[in-house]
Amino acid sequence: MFTKIIAWLKSQFTKGKSEMTEVVQAVETAVEAIVPAVEQVVAPAPAVVDAFEDAAAKIKAVYDKLGIDVHAWDQVKALAKAL
Structure with missing residues (x-):
């Protein structure tokens, strides 16, 4: 059994x-x-991130040149990266 x-x-x-x-x-x-x-x-993700960083730097440079202070620039940039 x-x-x-x-x-x-x-x-x-x-x-x-x-x-x-x-x-x-x-x-x-x-x-x-x-x-x-x-x-x-x-x-292509690293290339996209690099292109975004370049564009963000150019936008920030324009704001700085115009004397516009973007108080939450780092947060805006982080949010754009997350999206």
């Missing part, structure tokens, strides 16, 4: 292990397909 239970438990473990292996392989395949697309989207 106990040998049948042990055999059944072993079969359940083997079945579960093979199912989990299939799930892991499916996830790995999905990740392999997604990663290149994400890398393409993220690649």
Whole structure:
């Protein structure tokens, strides 16, 4: 009786292990397909940030030249970056 239970438990473990292996392989395949697309989207991000910093510096320089004090300039810049 106990040998049948042990055999059944072993079969359940083997079945579960093979199912989990299939799930892991499916996830790995999905990740392999997604990663290149994400890398393409993220690649230009540093250039966009640099362009934003340049534009913000030029805008700030104009305000400074006109004598306009933007009290919350750092907060405005941080908000624009976040958006």
